[in-house]
Amino acid sequence: MGVGITVEHVNAFYGKTQALFDINLVFQANHATALIGPSGCGKSTFIRCLNRMHETIPDARVEGTVRIGDLSVYNGTSATQLRRRVGMVFQKANPFPTMSIYDNVASGLKLNGFRNRKQLDEVVERSLNSAALWDEVKDHLHKKSGASLSGGQQQRLCIARALAVQPEVLLMDEPCSALDPISTGKIEDLIFQLKEQYTIVIVTHNMQQAARVAEFTGFFLLGKMIEFDKTEKVFRKPSDKRTEDYVTGRFG
């Protein structure tokens, strides 16, 4: 099951440049929350702070508190331990190109020393089913590589790979931006189903997508969280004029 995420006084820096300013947020368990905002507003930086992906960037640092369920992200938890509980899907599907479909999904578990073949088979099937990909790939799990799939299938494969380690939170950074409308629809349906089991945070530039899949929406601008509310409120009658100007296309 998903767990809630609590973010308190988070500030993020790239060297001397501050990218996020005092972000405070609570993500509800088993709900999808969309983060929207113009390019460079800090939404991707923020989502990376939730699983410490910013640590891959030299000079990047984060201050503040992030708790995922009972796990304190910045207080002694190892990155490996954290990412077992927090899966991530990126803008561009990134399956391991030389691995089969099966091995792509099983890679996370194998990396953690999981070797029982029967159980691996079960996890792979369950994960591919959860990602709505099983029916399309079940006949060539070992024959085809992840890279041989279509863009939409590759993205669902990456979702299956993220789900295989049974995380509690799924972070999605513009997961549909490179996909056609049919594939986008499948991923959106998937997000809708997955939030019964996972807490989902999705960064998107597509505001209609935010409106379709998320119960809550946060609007970022210039590194600040301007508004966070129920999605219908944000798209019907936002409280802040800057949010309204953004969702109506008056800037951004």
Added chain:
Amino acid sequence: MRTRFQQEMEELREKLLRMGGLAELAVDRACQAYSERDLTRCRLVLENESLINVAEREIDERAFDILATQQPAAVDLRFILAVTKINSDLERVGDQAVNIAERVMDMIELPAADLPVDIPRMATAVGAMVRRALESFVDGKAELAQAVLEMDHVVDRMRDEAFIMLVRTMNERPQVTQQALDALLVARNLERVADHATNIAEDVIFWVLGADVRHHALAAAQPPDRPERQEQ
């Protein structure tokens, strides 16, 4: 800034205003025709109804196109929803003007009768409601729309008084029953025009404040948390 989108919204607004002008003119003409027993004005109202109907369809099509292609949100979405509903109300206002003109045409064929009802006064009040409702749309002013809602009670009272007096006239002077019945129907048509003006005002409040004040849910109307929009 979505320039094309803003242009389309502005064109939609202008089309609705033109239609509002046609509907307002139709009611004015019908009421003048009543006061002056003027057959020519009655015919003008009937002839111009088709212009209102054409305008209604054009506005609906334009709104449909914008919804389908531009996916408006927030104040823009509320604006388009309000426009489609106001459009429908204005078309009904045109229908009521036609009903009044038809009653007047009937009355003109009968001997003039002195009736204890001040239809011109009621027409003035109703005309003011329509005008203010349209002004509130032009300026995006919720307080002006609110004033229209309050005027509706005055017109309702006028209609009730007219009914009482005209029914009494029918009982006391049966020879003018037909004229009294026509006047009664005109009073009812005017009261319906006032209802449509009220609906328009409610839609303006929805657009500007995002508040649903229909069916006397006035408590739901929240004061604006920022200056009202002047653009659109």
